[in-house]
Amino acid sequence: MILSGGEGVRLRPITHDIPKGLVRVGEKPLLEWVIEWLRENGVSDLVIGVAYLKEKIMHYFGDGKRFGVDIRYSVHTVKGGTAEGLRLAITRFVDEPSFFALNGDQITDLNLKSMYKDHQKSGAIASIAVVHPRLPFGLVEVDSKGFCKGFREKPVLEHVFSSIGIYAFDHQVIEMLPRRGDVERTTFPKLATMNKLKAFKHAGSFITVNSLRELEAAEEIFRKGHQ
Numbered sequence: 001m002i003l004s005g006g007e008g009v010r011l012r013p014i015t016h017d018i019p020k021g022l023v024r025v026g027e028k029p030l031l032e033w034v035i036e037w038l039r040e041n042g043v044s045d046l047v048i049g050v051a052y053l054k055e056k057i058m059h060y061f062g063d064g065k066r067f068g069v070d071i072r073y074s075v076h077t078v079k080g081g082t083a084e085g086l087r088l089a090i091t092r093f094v095d096e097p098s099f100f101a102l103n104g105d106q107i108t109d110l111n112l113k114s115m116y117k118d119h120q121k122s123g124a125i126a127s128i129a130v131v132h133p134r135l136p137f138g139l140v141e142v143d144s145k146g147f148c149k150g151f152r153e154k155p156v157l158e159h160v161f162s163s164i165g166i167y168a169f170d171h172q173v174i175e176m177l178p179r180r181g182d183v184e185r186t187t188f189p190k191l192a193t194m195n196k197l198k199a200f201k202h203a204g205s206f207i208t209v210n211s212l213r214e215l216e217a218a219e220e221i222f223r224k225g226h227q
Contacts, residue, residue, distance in 0.1 A: 001094065002038075003085045004031055004104035005051030007078055010211040019053040021104050022060060023209065026222035030209055031057065033107045035067050041112040043100060044069040047093045049085035051078045080180045083187065087177040094171065103165035107207040107218070110166060115200045119168035124198035125176075126191055127168040130161035131202050136213070161199065164206050 008020030015023065021031030031048075038046065046069050050057050054075060064071030074089035086101060098119070100112060110129055119127040134156045141150040163184070176187045191197035207218045 001047045001049065001086065001089050001099060001101040002031070002034060002104045003049045003082055003102070004057060005049050005054070005076055005078060005085055007052045011215065019057050021057050023215065025107065025209060025215065025218050029060070030107070031061070031104045032067070034102070034104050035061070035064070035069060037108065039068050043112060046071045047074055047089050048104070049074045049076055049089045051076050051085070081182045083178045083181045083183050086183060087174060087179065090171070090174050096171065098168065098170050101167045101169055105209050106164055106166070108164065108166070108202070109204045110164070110202050110206070115168055118200050119198060122198040125170050125173050125196040126188070127198040127200050128188070129164050129166040129202050130199045131164055131206050132156050132158050133160065133162040161201070164202065164208065
């Protein structure tokens, strides 16, 4: 289940006339990278939740056969957020006891089989993939007297984690999804208090494309990779 319905406001003006999932990173659209990664991980039965400029995504990817997968589409509203997108897609198409769900804006080498096994063993209702975040700016080390003692350029924060927007859900999660809103602010806090939200730590690569700055950084990574 891939959510690709947002307006991509932070990627404007690019997303004035194309949906975020069709913004090109390297030589192909962002959502195409996601679909190829899912296929390589053995996931080929896909539901894409669409809203903003949905016809363009549906036209480009079609039934998925061209990409080696099967694609169905679940239409939701932009204002309904991730909760509405997930709830409608699960209600319409998902019969399996557990499944993956993700925001369609990341490029990663996360191993989904490992994540699924970890989720199954945990007894959690939901698992979220997490990484140590890297600050987009440098840090200055300052002593007690106010003198600069060192610099750390865009350090990785090794004692905290951030979600990368990839989840493993048990079907019963639908009982905890509100009609509207974002799962990160509604469903996940409830699951955390129940001790039913598991973190799966990912130590590999991860690129997210949520803003023009992140798009520029992703393009730079791909340029260096092809030199």
